[in-house]
Amino acid sequence: MSDQNRIPQHVAIIMDGNGRWAELRGKERYEGHAAGIEPVRASLRAAVRNGVKYLTLYAFSTENWGRPQKEVDSLMELFCQSVISETPELVRQGVRVRMIGERSRFSEKVRSYLARAEEQTADGKILTLILALNYSSRSEITRAVRKIAARAAAGGTDPAAIDERTVSEALDTAEYPDPDLIVRTSGECRLSNFLLWQASYAELYFPEVLWPDFTEAEFDRALAEYARRDRRFGLVK
Ligand code: IPE
Numbered sequence: 001m002s003d004q005n006r007i008p009q010h011v012a013i014i015m016d017g018n019g020r021w022a023e024l025r026g027k028e029r030y031e032g033h034a035a036g037i038e039p040v041r042a043s044l045r046a047a048v049r050n051g052v053k054y055l056t057l058y059a060f061s062t063e064n065w066g067r068p069q070k071e072v073d074s075l076m077e078l079f080c081q082s083v084i085s086e087t088p089e090l091v092r093q094g095v096r097v098r099m100i101g102e103r104s105r106f107s108e109k110v111r112s113y114l115a116r117a118e119e120q121t122a123d124g125k126i127l128t129l130i131l132a133l134n135y136s137s138r139s140e141i142t143r144a145v146r147k148i149a150a151r152a153a154a155g156g157t158d159p160a161a162i163d164e165r166t167v168s169e170a171l172d173t174a175e176y177p178d179p180d181l182i183v184r185t186s187g188e189c190r191l192s193n194f195l196l197w198q199a200s201y202a203e204l205y206f207p208e209v210l211w212p213d214f215t216e217a218e219f220d221r222a223l224a225e226y227a228r229r230d231r232r233f234g235l236v237k
Pocket residue numbers: 015016017018019020021059060061064075186
């Protein structure tokens with residue numbers, strides 16, 4: 001039953017378990033985050049190989065700012081380093097990098113590195129990699145509501161004409177299709193403020209594997225699980 005229709009167009013991953021992976025090895029949390037880079041590469045390779053068109057990775061939530069400063073700093077450094085080291089390979093693979101979340105909270109350095117990665121990969125046609133950075137769904141929806149309200153107050157939008165499409169188009173994800181499959185590693189069964197609007201009809205999959213141990217084979221397993229699901233969208237066959 002693995003025809004083309006069974007390949008999700010958009011896979012979104014909540015990359016969780018780095019801290020526990022490090023703890024199990026008597027390492028610092030930041031070492032767990034560093035070990036989380038190879039699984040990103042593996043997921044990209046598997047996504048490209050399977051013909052997935054959009055891959056969203058939840059890399060840093062708005063709540064994650066509340067972690068110890070040392071951990072936050074090491075994550076920022078890791079974002080900068082990996083964006084630089086990975087960009088040539090992303091270009092080679094035809095991957096276009098985009099971002100969702102509010103980037104104004106990042107330092108000038110982080111913002112310029114991210115902008116450079118977006119520019120250098122802008123022509124990628126094979127897959128769009130969407131990094132959720134300083135992202136949370138409630139903050140995204142709140143910003144969308146603010147945008148729509150401002151247009152309405154200025155007389156540009158009739159409140160009675162606001163529909164689901166108006167909301168979708170005001171979100172950071174306006175240009176992208178909704179995720180078909182959301183994967184969260186480490187066995188936690190929650191969304192933690194990730195794509196709440198967009199996940200309305202997504203299939204959810206919660207493998208036990210910790211993110212640093214996630215491999216191409218694990219990605220394939222997630223797709224196989226997806227292929228077995230019967231998506232009904234509230235309808236009857
Ligand atoms: C996910 O791993 C990475 C980020 C949130 C940045 P965690 O750091 O949440 O790992 P655990 O959940 O503590 O194991």
